[in-house]
Amino acid sequence: MPRRIAAAALCALALAAGSASADVLLVERVQAGSRVALPTQGMRMAEVEARFGAPSERLDPRGGQKRDWPTIHRWVYPAFTVYFERDRVVNAVLNKAAPNEIGPRPAIR
Numbered sequence: 001m002p003r004r005i006a007a008a009a010l011c012a013l014a015l016a017a018g019s020a021s022a023d024v025l026l027v028e029r030v031q032a033g034s035r036v037a038l039p040t041q042g043m044r045m046a047e048v049e050a051r052f053g054a055p056s057e058r059l060d061p062r063g064g065q066k067r068d069w070p071t072i073h074r075w076v077y078p079a080f081t082v083y084f085e086r087d088r089v090v091n092a093v094l095n096k097a098a099p100n101e102i103g104p105r106p107a108i109r
Helices: 002-034 045-052
Strands: 057-062 072-076 080-085 090-094
Touching: none
Parallel strands: none
Antiparallel strands: 057 072, 072 080, 080 090
């Protein structure tokens, strides 16, 4: 019986240590992301390209079928993706660090 208790305690300690290290990695990723310079809301496409260079990929525009649905352009950079409404930045988000990372779904291409 004491062996079972010791084994259970050892397993619980190993699980706690594993989850703690995962939490630290997530915290480190969030902190690193806060130091990444991102385009700010309202910047024009030309300003983004002048400051950050040409994107690695320009995805096909979405929307614009009706007047109330503005055309959304997406530019992908190695560290982030920029979303434009017409020619102005509406949002910029960090890309996933790895395909198995839990977070926003990848952009539909």
